[in-house]
Amino acid sequence: MKIKNIFLIVLTALCFSCKSQTKKINGVSFVASRDSISQKHITPVLKIQSNYVALMPYSFIRNIAHPKVEFNTNREWFGETKNGLLQYAKEFKKEGVKLMVKPHMWLRRGGFTGDLKATTEENWTILENSYKDYILTYAKAAKELKAEILCIGTELEQFVKNRPEFWRKLIKQIRAVYKGKLTYAANWDEFKRITFWNELDYIGIDAYFPLSDNKTPTVQDFEEGWQEHKKEIITLQKKIKKPVLFTEFGYRSIHFNGKKPWEANRVRGAINLKAQVNALQAIHNQFWKEDWFAGGFVWKWFHAHERVGGEKDNRFTPQNKPAEKLLTKLYQQ
Template sequence: MNRVKLLICFVCAIILSSCLSQNKKINGASFVAYGIPVDETHTKPLVTKINANFAAVMPFGFIRGLNSPEIIHNTERQWFGETRAGAKQYSEELRKQNIKIMVKPQIWIRRGEFTGFLNMTSEEDWRKLEESYTSFILEYADLAQEINAEILCIGTELENFIAKRPDYWNNLIDEIKKIYKGKLTYAANWDEYKRTPFWNKLDFIGIDAYFPVSDEQTPSFEKSMEGWQKHKPVIKSYSDTYQKPILFTEYGYRSVDYSGKEPWKFDRSMTKVNLEAQVNTTKALYETFWHEDWFAGGFIWKWFINYDKVGGKDNNQFTPQNKPVEPIIKNYYSSY
């Protein structure tokens, strides 16, 4: 009888473990690069305030304009956190809090031009851009392998570059895999992912999830839930087609009026703080996706290192820090 009971307990433990593993999500935050190294005072709030288990570390490359082929990266003129050394130090400190790492190299085009519009005017410049991007991304593929990062994001919102040079991107992914042996994704813009041609070569379908969900000045939770119903089935269909989990490489809402209408907008005319709007839209996103087994999780945009000095009730930006939405995030991150 004791052996039978032991067997039953063993089987139950396996079933429970399986259920827990299915429920466990990538509960991430986009960890903003600064000009200084970080320590426990900067990394611990990710755990104590929102119970994050992942962070996106974001080194940067810079381009002078939409038609410029040169990516400037890993130089002494950049902020520490934007360089290879900084990304490594940030990752090592985050690890001390048992936080896993996605290395997510980003490009900044002068004057904040949208990276999706990057476009060369000659074959020569396209080839120069390809050489420059290869140097940039392989630098951080090597870093990701060195620090055993769990995920590497191979690019962010580069639709035109990908559309115009598909062979280059397929070959680039093969080169990345020679260096980095972990999981790969790409961060497609919310209206781009349906045209991304290489999902079959990656481990996650990555989406920067700034989908419009409500035209209301203060989006209600109910209307925001309704707004997701036109997007969710399409998103799931891509998971089904490619047999890959969906990962929100970025997601989040500003604490402003009409935050669910065009969530991608960083418009300086949008200044009126609306904390309830941020709460309702964020909660609707969690209720829509976080319980789905085909959904891997995501990275809230964005988390600053000096916790006590950012966010707050007068802040109208994306960060959830020191706002009513913060305990909402912690609740869902703790549940999955």
């Protein structure tokens, strides 16, 4: 009897272990602010049943002609700095929320980071050395925080494409410092061309795939729009044999939100709360039940919950919209 009981206990423990390993990442992309955060800023995140947050320390390049990556300066908001990251992370850790540290770069004079590439070998050296300092700073911070995931870059296609050896060496340097899981946030039209997925733990995708040209796409419209993209994701996943993580996903509450989901510059536009709900339901239907899918981080979530979003807002945040209620339901599943 004792042997049987011990066997049952071990078997039960293994089952719980397997279940915990397959639990999805139900994350939010938590936007940095000017201020420190407290319990009141975390409570809304807990209410939607989120178990992960992506915290995003920023860097910037002032001039593409001299592409030095600058960070931890007095020109950044508190939440965008290392001290801000540490403060935010410790508050979330108190509540048992897990972390992805996800550094972002900003081009001061405009432009898309995916197009960033140096024009001379000298400038490549400036970019590489300063980017290495930036990422290793946050690899050490991720180690200090015991963060579960570190994202080594966000939407940097030309930098990645033109300097593959730099990135392979950088991954080894990061591994020497930080022992958690690594990913890279590839733009939706970039992920198939990344050459170092085998050296990371997740295939990371910022999942702003074009899905529908309709004004208010139905859930079915969105799901049909996913089919070709999903096939390509599955093809890569089977080849690389790493789980897929949506390092960002989300939709605006605006007409035609499935046509170019990445567009953030249409400040004015008719509000369409239903389109946002339908898009979130569809992406969940298509991915969250797949064994090879790790989960994702909704874009985006602001700290001052009571002052953002709402039914007159056409931006990405689901806060204080029907989308927030849906996200709570989906994250509870």
